[in-house]
Every structure is written in structure tokens, then in C-alpha cells.
Amino acid sequence: MKRTWVGIAAVAVTVLAGAVFVGLRTGDAVAEQRLDLVDGGMLYVDESGRVRQDDRVGPSCQRVDVAAGTLACLRATAVPDQAELVVTKQGAEPRRISEWGTPSRVRVSPSGRLVGWTVFRAGDSYLGGVGTFSTTAGIYDFDTGSHYGSLEDFALTVDGKPYPAKDLNYWGVTFARDDQTFYATARSASGIWLVRGDLRGRTLTTLRRDVECPSLSPDGTRVAYKFRDGDQWRLHVLSLIDGRDVPLADPAHLDDQAQWLDDRTVAYDRDKAIYAVPADGTGMPVLVRRAASSPAVVR
Numbered sequence: 001m002k003r004t005w006v007g008i009a010a011v012a013v014t015v016l017a018g019a020v021f022v023g024l025r026t027g028d029a030v031a032e033q034r035l036d037l038v039d040g041g042m043l044y045v046d047e048s049g050r051v052r053q054d055d056r057v058g059p060s061c062q063r064v065d066v067a068a069g070t071l072a073c074l075r076a077t078a079v080p081d082q083a084e085l086v087v088t089k090q091g092a093e094p095r096r097i098s099e100w101g102t103p104s105r106v107r108v109s110p111s112g113r114l115v116g117w118t119v120f121r122a123g124d125s126y127l128g129g130v131g132t133f134s135t136t137a138g139i140y141d142f143d144t145g146s147h148y149g150s151l152e153d154f155a156l157t158v159d160g161k162p163y164p165a166k167d168l169n170y171w172g173v174t175f176a177r178d179d180q181t182f183y184a185t186a187r188s189a190s191g192i193w194l195v196r197g198d199l200r201g202r203t204l205t206t207l208r209r210d211v212e213c214p215s216l217s218p219d220g221t222r223v224a225y226k227f228r229d230g231d232q233w234r235l236h237v238l239s240l241i242d243g244r245d246v247p248l249a250d251p252a253h254l255d256d257q258a259q260w261l262d263d264r265t266v267a268y269d270r271d272k273a274i275y276a277v278p279a280d281g282t283g284m285p286v287l288v289r290r291a292a293s294s295p296a297v298v299r
Helices: none
Strands: 013-015 042-046 050-053 056-060 063-067 070-076 082-089 095-100 102-108 114-122 133-141 146-150 155-158 169-175 181-188 191-198 203-209 212-216 222-229 232-239 245-247 259-262 265-270 273-278 286-290 292-297
Touching: 042 063, 056 070, 063 102, 070 102, 070 114, 082 102, 082 114, 095 114, 102 169, 114 181, 181 203, 181 212, 212 259, 232 265, 259 292, 265 292, 273 292, 286 292
Parallel strands: 063 292, 133 169, 155 203, 169 212
Antiparallel strands: 013 095, 042 050, 042 292, 050 056, 063 070, 070 082, 082 095, 102 114, 114 133, 114 169, 133 146, 169 181, 181 191, 191 203, 212 222, 222 232, 232 245, 259 265, 265 273, 273 286
């Protein structure tokens, strides 16, 4: 039976008290501080699992993203195989979404309205036996409080034809500026694809094979993504306009959803540090910050 949003997760949205973030969990030693979600600067997750911005220390988090005054923090909880997404929008009460799985990816749309996330689920895989895992991706609309459910509930078209397979997994949501279009990765036994999603129509359409963890550029014309090269992943940039595909200048293995620092530069996690590299395939990787992960740019 196909997994559905109701069947695979018990989702709860809670309005939380507080001006900017939820209160600290027991055991957090450093007081949580107000982060600047408007005037620029990079956020990241430090080696202790806290969001930082310059000298400011934010909430506990495994993955973080921010846009237009909205911050999304995806983190594990004390309950095994349970994650929570804390969404903070300036001028509104924070909200918390409980999700079955372990944190993987999170993205905020450029308007700050939509949040997309991915979790891993152990023992819930169509593509392997006991001990394997699957991924589930969902989208939440902060303005309306609506869930769009799991992407598995959307209608997928592959090569112009409806794709009824039940073994689909999705991950790595990234949003366009219209708050209707998004991109993600779809996987089944037949392959891995970059898909374009339409929230209004609840549809997904394949665009290209072997594109994983897409990240849409600020100008909306390219996606940075992971490309499998043998037993490694390498970072590439694909033009959505003409299909030109460029391998970037870091040949090392990486497993991350890249983040655009601007239209010319892509940042990513590697070896417990954040690096950046030109998006046109030139140059070389530059160390941005040690002992850090999940870069996010306040725009």
C-alpha cells in the first residue's frame, strides 16, 4: 500500500510562546540569543549542534535555513526516531511540527512563506530489506497553517507519462520565488530524477536523471546538486534554461544539499566544515568556517 501523509506520520503544529525562538531544552548551557533574520549575515550550525550567527548563539538544531525573516530549524528530539521542525517568523508566534524520522534537509522559500523538509526513516524502505531506510519530504505553509502532505501523495509524471509505482522516495526540496513551484529529488527502482513540483496542482514532473539534493540559485536559473560519480558524490550546477551542466572545482566526496551564498558562489558541508566554490566551475574551494555545517544566508 502506498504510504500516505496520515499513515506515515503523526503531525502536530503547536504555537509556542516567546519573541523569537522556543526556550532552551534541558542541558543547553549557553543562553539562547536573538538572531538577526533581516539585515544579512550567515547562519550555521556549530559542532555542539547550536545555530550561530557571528557571536550570537541560537537554538539547538541539526539543519537550518532562513529567508525573508523566517527561520526553520530541523532537529532531533529525546524520543528515538523523532524530529521536530521549529519555524520562526518575525512578528508571529513560533510553530513546532513533530515528524517521525531523523533530520536530513530543510529549506525556506524566498518569500519566507513555505518550509520544506526531509527526514530519514529507518526500516521503512521499498528499496531494501531490514535495517534500510527511506526518505520522506513535506511542505508546510506558514501563512495559512496548511500542510501539503508528503510528496508521495503528489501525482508524478516520468517522461511524459503518469508513473504509478509505489516505491517512490523524495528528498531535498528547494523553492522558486512564486510560492507555487519547487524542485526536489525523486527515486524509485527505475532511477533518480530531478522533479519540478506544482503546489497548486499537487503534481511532479521529471526534468533530468541523476540529480540529487537540488538547491535553486537566487536568480532561479540554475540548481546546484549532487552527482554520483562511482562511489562518490560531486557537486555540479545545472542550468534550467539550456541544460548546461558544470562540475564544480571541488573533486572531494560530499553528502549535502548545497546553499547559494549569492548567484556566483555555492557553499556546502564537507569534513565537518563549510566550504565555498564558484558556481561556474572555475577557481578552487575556499574554507568559510571550521567546525560548522548547514550554512544559511539571511536575504
